Amino acid sequence: MDVFWVKHPGQNPVALLRKYPRRFPLLHLKDRKPGTIGNQNGRADEETNVVLGQGDVGIEAIMKEAIRDGVKHYFIEDESVKSEEQIPKSLSYLRKLASK
Numbered sequence: 001m002d003v004f005w006v007k008h009p010g011q012n013p014v015a016l017l018r019k020y021p022r023r024f025p026l027l028h029l030k031d032r033k034p035g036t037i038g039n040q041n042g043r044a045d046e047e048t049n050v051v052l053g054q055g056d057v058g059i060e061a062i063m064k065e066a067i068r069d070g071v072k073h074y075f076i077e078d079e080s081v082k083s084e085e086q087i088p089k090s091l092s093y094l095r096k097l098a099s100k
Contacts, residue, residue, distance in 0.1 A: 004030035004077070007057045009040040014058065017065045026073035027066055029090075031055030049080040052090035053097075063097050 001024045003013040017024065032055045033048040052059045066074075074094070078086050 002028035003062055008038045010038055013062045014065045017069050028075045028077050030077040031057045046079040049078050051086045053093040
């Protein structure tokens with residue numbers, strides 16, 4: 001499941017994880033700048049990609065449910081021009097979540 005592309009057209013990644021337990025062995029993690037208007041045309045400005053946990057996708061709740069559900073693999077996606085700066089911060093955020 002690509003959580004950004006579930007959220008962007010208005011759906012809820014946590015609800016899908018609950019509805020289809022053990023269906024998703026991996027997640028693509030990408031967060032979206034708060035206030036970004038979603039759409040259903042499959043397009044989004046790459047510069048709306050933010051550090052995981054700083055956006056409106058709900059990464060903390062998604063990770064909690066994904067861990068409970070047994071998701072095994074996670075891929076960070078950051079397509080912004082600041083990805084080299086943002087990905088280490090996203091990794092740090094995920095480490096903090098894992099230690100909770």
